Amino acid sequence: MSAGRALRFSKMHGAGNDFVVLDLRGGRDAPGPALARRLADRHAGVGCDQLLTIEDSAFPDCLARYRIWNADGTPASQCGNGARCVAAWLRREGVAMSPRFRLDSPAGPVQAEALGAGRYAIDMGPPRLAPAAIPFRAEAEAVEYRLPLDGGEVAFGAVSMGNPHAVIEVADVAAAPVARLGPALQARPEFPEGVNVGFAQVLAPDRIRLRVFERGAGETLACGSGACAAVVALVRRGRLARHAFVELPGGTLEITWPADDASVVMAGPTAFVFEGELLLEQPE
Ligand SMILES: N[C@H](CCC[C@H](N)C(=O)O)C(=O)O
Secondary structure (H helix, E strand, O other): OOOOOEEEEEEEEEOOEEEEEEEOOOOOOOOOHHHHHHHHOOOOOOOOOEEEEEEOOOOOOOOEEEEEEEOOOOEEOOOHHHHHHHHHHHHHOOOOOOOEEEEEOOOOOEEEEEEEOOEEEEEOOOOEOOHHHOOOOOOOOOOOEEEEEOOEEEEEEEEEOOOEEEEEEOOOHHHOOHHHHHHHHHOOOOOOOOOEEEEEEEEEOOEEEEEEEEOOOEEEOOOHHHHHHHHHHHHHOOOOOOEEEEEEOOEEEEEEOOOOOOOOEEEEEOEEEEEEEEEOOOOO
């Protein structure tokens, strides 16, 4: 991206997971990791968990393409809350005239639907459970894996929604050692591309509380793909219904996984916070 003097952006969030959104349609070049970090910086930049770019799609049935960079500058292949915000941005701009439309993402196409009042549903596609697809190094696919961690052993489910997730069930998310276990699991060699680590507490047959220590961003107020992964992992363990409400610190998402190998559909809020210009060069 050329170091022009200013960069226009939209600031948005989905259930508190916040984003800087750049419109790169028309072939403007994507930011590098350094600019992504600068935009995400909550002191020297705008501040966000992830940077989202909106770009032209090569697929005629997709309205646009989005890409994702974590706050640490690393690229990500899926972002559920971000997909909803991209959908809302395209509706506001009048690009999405129909309430249902397809978007292309690094993890493949997703289907968006405007539900009204800023709420959007995203068909995230089916979960990927084979270890190689997560990726997670394991002898065979299992509903639950165990690894030595933090002086003990941790049990978790491993699911990809296009990005890797580990889901740990805990008795009380408020007391969960998120800041310790999250980075410890991310550092394990069995997750060669890192992992987003979810801590889930079952409240009712159709309701969980969830905190997520995200890859490349740390603990966020919400993680859409993490909510999908948590429902899949807990349904597989017989701990949750296939239609469930996921209470995250920043808001509640509604997740439906109607059958094994079926798409996971996530519904939740979006919000525009402000529009702005980031000065890329200091005046003399
Ligand atoms: N940290 C994630 C990307 C953002 C996912 C999250 N914000 C969501 O809403 O799904 C990763 O590196 O895979």
